[in-house]
Amino acid sequence: MGIVMTVKVTVTGAAGQIGYALLFRIASGQLLGADTPVTLSLLEIPQAVKAAEGTAMELDDCAFPLLRGIEISDDPAKAFDGANIALLVGARPRTAGMERGDLLQANGGIFGPQGKAINDHAADDIRVLVVGNPANTNALIAQSAAPDVPAERFTAMTRLDHNRALSQLSAKLRVPVSEIRKMTIWGNHSATQYPDLFHAEVGGKIAAEQVEEDWLRDTFIPTVAKRGAAIIEARGASSAASAANAAIDHVHDWVNGTPEGDWTSAAIPSDGSYGVAEGIISSFPVVSKNGRWEIVQGLEIDAFSRTRIDASVQELIDERDAVRELGLI
Numbered sequence: 001m002g003i004v005m006t007v008k009v010t011v012t013g014a015a016g017q018i019g020y021a022l023l024f025r026i027a028s029g030q031l032l033g034a035d036t037p038v039t040l041s042l043l044e045i046p047q048a049v050k051a052a053e054g055t056a057m058e059l060d061d062c063a064f065p066l067l068r069g070i071e072i073s074d075d076p077a078k079a080f081d082g083a084n085i086a087l088l089v090g091a092r093p094r095t096a097g098m099e100r101g102d103l104l105q106a107n108g109g110i111f112g113p114q115g116k117a118i119n120d121h122a123a124d125d126i127r128v129l130v131v132g133n134p135a136n137t138n139a140l141i142a143q144s145a146a147p148d149v150p151a152e153r154f155t156a157m158t159r160l161d162h163n164r165a166l167s168q169l170s171a172k173l174r175v176p177v178s179e180i181r182k183m184t185i186w187g188n189h190s191a192t193q194y195p196d197l198f199h200a201e202v203g204g205k206i207a208a209e210q211v212e213e214d215w216l217r218d219t220f221i222p223t224v225a226k227r228g229a230a231i232i233e234a235r236g237a238s239s240a241a242s243a244a245n246a247a248i249d250h251v252h253d254w255v256n257g258t259p260e261g262d263w264t265s266a267a268i269p270s271d272g273s274y275g276v277a278e279g280i281i282s283s284f285p286v287v288s289k290n291g292r293w294e295i296v297q298g299l300e301i302d303a304f305s306r307t308r309i310d311a312s313v314q315e316l317i318d319e320r321d322a323v324r325e326l327g328l329i
């Protein structure tokens with residue numbers, strides 16, 4: 001029997017609403033499996049450390065057999081020390097009257113130092129998932145502050161969009177989610193994202209051929225792309241449990257692999273595949289093998305999809321150029 005190592009998982013924004021939905025699932029074994037002990041490291045801003053301590057008390061009270069320790073800090077250097085997995089959830093939300101540049105600047109002040117702390121203190125096998133918005137560009141900022149960490153270890157979350165697309169298609173075709181394969185979200189985690197039904201399969205047949213063209217264009221795509229806003233409108237707060245669920249899915253698949261015959265969606269640094277500008281962190285169809293994401297190759301991209309992918313990629317290029325001008329990357 002091999003020695004099972006304890007995995008250190010650092011969660012930023014741990015006292016926030018996604019943190020509250022996420023930490024208990026990590027501690028119960030849903031992130032890494034029922035055989036892997038974990039220690040949790042909670043990073044918060046000073047004003048929220050007390051609330052994080054309260055959450056830690058509740059984690060204690062669950063008596064999770066796999067949970068081997070909890071640390072709480074407001075210092076990134078401490079929180080990322082020896083981390084194997086980092087879930088960067090805490091971010092500066094856009095508030096009324098805030099310009100886009102201000103938002104990027106404020107997030108640069110968070111994700112730059114966190115990237116540097118990861119660079120200097122995390123374990124060699126560190127894997128990073130950025131959830132905090134604008135997730136793709138925050139991931140780029142963190143990555144560029146961590147030159148000693150392989151770029152591919154920095155990813156951003158589009159798994160929630162992926163799961164939303166599965167759910168919408170499942171309801172439309174009245175099939176269980178388990179019958180859908182090969183869903184893809186391309187581009188940015190924003191309203192320009194492109195959920196692609198031209199490669200998705202239901203019952204082994206292309207999904208786009210099983211729905212009306214106008215439903216795909218005028219209902220499916222906008223419903224998935226604007227679902228985050230619809231949740232905020234309905235709930236009075238942004239998606240939390242579903243976002244935590246998607247973060248669990250992303251890291252679980254990254255570590256354990258994607259199922260044979262299927263793929264998923266994740267925003268990873270582009271290698272230029274499908275004409276997506278190299279270096280930007282864009283969502284692709286991906287499989288995970290041996291602990292690494294690989295972009296699914298060889299898909300034919302029709303003209304409609306090309307236009308949609310290009311528009312979302314252009315938005316990512318604009319965001320990259322904006323943070324470059326601000327000196328954040």
Ligand SMILES: NC(=O)C1=CN([C@@H]2O[C@H](COP(=O)(O)OP(=O)(O)OC[C@H]3O[C@@H](n4cnc5c(N)ncnc54)[C@H](O)[C@@H]3O)[C@@H](O)[C@H]2O)C=CC1
Binds near residue numbers: 016131135
């Ligand atoms: N990629 C995706 O699919 C999704 C992303 N999000 C994003 O996730 C982020 C978090 O959402 P919620 O948990 O609902 O927000 P929240 O406001 O409830 O919690 C955020 C927490 O982050 C903390 N925080 C802020 N700056 C920090 C820093 N420098 N270091 C450590 N902690 C810091 C805050 O104190 C707060 O406790 C938001 O940016 C939201 O837009 C939300 C849903 C889906």
Ligand SMILES: O=C([O-])CC(=O)C(=O)O
Binds near residue numbers: 229238239
């Ligand atoms: O806009 C937000 O803060 C929430 C979000 O990203 C989503 O639900 O997709």
